[in-house]
Amino acid sequence: MQINILEYLKLLRKYRRLLVYNMAFILVTAVILALIWPKEYKAITRFAPAFYVQTPFSELRSAGVPDLSALITGGVLISDVYVGIMKSRTVMEDVIVKCNLLRVFRRKLMEDAIDDLKRNSSLDIGLEEIITLTVFMPDPKLAAHVANTWVNSLDSLNQWVTKLQGSRESAFISSRLDDMRKKSDSLRDSLSSFESRYRIFSLDDEMRATVEVYANLARQLMQKEVELSKWERFAEGAPIRRSIETEIESIRKKLSDLETNWHSSIVTKVPISRLPLLQYEHTNLLRTKRTLDSLSSYLLLEYEIARLKSSVNTPTVYVIDEAIPPEKRIWPSRVKIVLLSFLFGLFFNMVLVLAVENVKIKWKL
Numbered sequence: 001m002q003i004n005i006l007e008y009l010k011l012l013r014k015y016r017r018l019l020v021y022n023m024a025f026i027l028v029t030a031v032i033l034a035l036i037w038p039k040e041y042k043a044i045t046r047f048a049p050a051f052y053v054q055t056p057f058s059e060l061r062s063a064g065v066p067d068l069s070a071l072i073t074g075g076v077l078i079s080d081v082y083v084g085i086m087k088s089r090t091v092m093e094d095v096i097v098k099c100n101l102l103r104v105f106r107r108k109l110m111e112d113a114i115d116d117l118k119r120n121s122s123l124d125i126g127l128e129e130i131i132t133l134t135v136f137m138p139d140p141k142l143a144a145h146v147a148n149t150w151v152n153s154l155d156s157l158n159q160w161v162t163k164l165q166g167s168r169e170s171a172f173i174s175s176r177l178d179d180m181r182k183k184s185d186s187l188r189d190s191l192s193s194f195e196s197r198y199r200i201f202s203l204d205d206e207m208r209a210t211v212e213v214y215a216n217l218a219r220q221l222m223q224k225e226v227e228l229s230k231w232e233r234f235a236e237g238a239p240i241r242r243s244i245e246t247e248i249e250s251i252r253k254k255l256s257d258l259e260t261n262w263h264s265s266i267v268t269k270v271p272i273s274r275l276p277l278l279q280y281e282h283t284n285l286l287r288t289k290r291t292l293d294s295l296s297s298y299l300l301l302e303y304e305i306a307r308l309k310s311s312v313n314t315p316t317v318y319v320i321d322e323a324i325p326p327e328k329r330i331w332p333s334r335v336k337i338v339l340l341s342f343l344f345g346l347f348f349n350m351v352l353v354l355a356v357e358n359v360k361i362k363w364k365l
Contacts (some may be wrong), residue, residue, distance in 0.1 A: 011353050022352065023345045030341030040136050042297045042330045043143035045323035048149055049078045050316050069273045079129035083318070086133075086154050092117055099146050104138070121150075130320065140325035147323035158316035166309030173303040180296045187292060191285045213258070221251045 012019065085091060096102060096113050105116040120136045133150060137143035228244045 002052040011357055014142050015353050015356065018356075019349045023177055023342075023350055026130050026341050026345040026348070027338065030337050033337065038138055039329045040138060041140040041143045041326045041328075043137070043140070043147045043326055044321065045133050045147045045151055045319065046130055046321040047133075047317045048128070048360060049082055050314070050318050077125070079125045079127055082131060082154060083123050083125060084269070085157065086123060086150060086363045087118075088107065091150070091153045091157060094157075095146060095150050098149050098153070099142065101146070104142065106226040119136075121146075133323075135323070136330070140327070146323045151317060151319060155315055155317050162316070163310050164312070166306045170303055170310055171305035172297055173306055177296065177299050177303060180292060180299060184289070184292045184296060187285065187289050191289060194281070194285060217255050217258070221248065221255065224248045257322065 017062055050145065092114050093110060093340040095109065096117060101117060102108070102113050105113050107113045122134045124132045124134075126132060133147055135143050135150070137146060183324070224247050228241065228248065
């Protein structure tokens with residue numbers, strides 16, 4: 001059936017009593033629902049990682065501008081790590097227990113309460129790694145309490161992990177320091193015994209120069225002997241072989257003269273032929289001792305840092321906006337409910353009028 005606007009207005013007038021009753025019923029129902037509907041409040045807190053505090057997650061932080069560099073290089077943001085920790089079962093269980101949310105959600109199982117807490121909250125990361133936590137609860141004070149407790153639980157867990165890591169590191173480094181001390185003491189005794197036996201450290205400049213000349217001649221002699229071994233298959237009168245043999249004899253004579261003219265002093269009671277090797281051994285012992293001393297100094301510094309980590313209670317988050325009890329509820333919005341119900345009533349009444357009139361015409365009532 002097709003009707004024009006005038007005929008439709010006549011239909012509305014015809015069924016005006018039905019339309020008024022129907023609209024009144026819809027509006028009254030909407031008002032009742034708006035009054036009895038559970039209220040919901042939103043609390044918001046904003047915080048950021050404390051960038052100048054050492055935590056077990058500090059190595060994940062990018063240098064320079066953290067958020068931009070991580071976006072460019074594909075690195076991991078420390079804020080992403082913090083959000084992941086906040087969504088962990090450990091932290092969420094702590095929040096549920098401290099805020100007694102099992103009773104609020106009317107749940108008996110922790111799993112169900114965790115799911116409800118996830119549905120009634122949101123975590124977002126903004127610019128400069130600022131994290132925004134939003135919590136929806138039926139009571140304004142409860143909403144603020146849950147949000148603040150959640151942040152405090154994150155901070156407490158970070159501090160606990162930091163202390164645990166510091167304790168383990170200090171125990172490990174302490175054992176390594178003990179090993180280093182034992183090795184250093186043993187090496188110090190070996191070095192003292194070596195110097196007391198050979199007195200290498202007491203050589204004057206002239207004696208050191210003589211030892212260096214002797215060492216160079218010994219090295220040249222070895223090179224010439226290796227070179228001579230390559231020409232052994234040639235006749236003894238070969239010019240090259242004879243030249244090498246002459247050089248060898250000359251070097252040996254120089255070495256013999258140095259050994260003959262070397263007068264063992266009161267300080268050094270060893271032949272000159274042994275001094276180059278002894279100097280090398282002495283230098284190697286000194287280098288090893290200095291290396292152990294340097295490692296011990298480094299480990300001692302790390303040990304103090306680990307002890308500090310295991311004892312301090314430095315906050316790992318910087319709260320920018322603490323959650324406060326909201327003054328207005330976000331749901332239900334009574335004005336919106338009544339307005340939407342009124343619009344729904346108008347549409348429903350128009351459809352109802354057409355439906356009733358079509359039924360009458362079809363069945364000729």
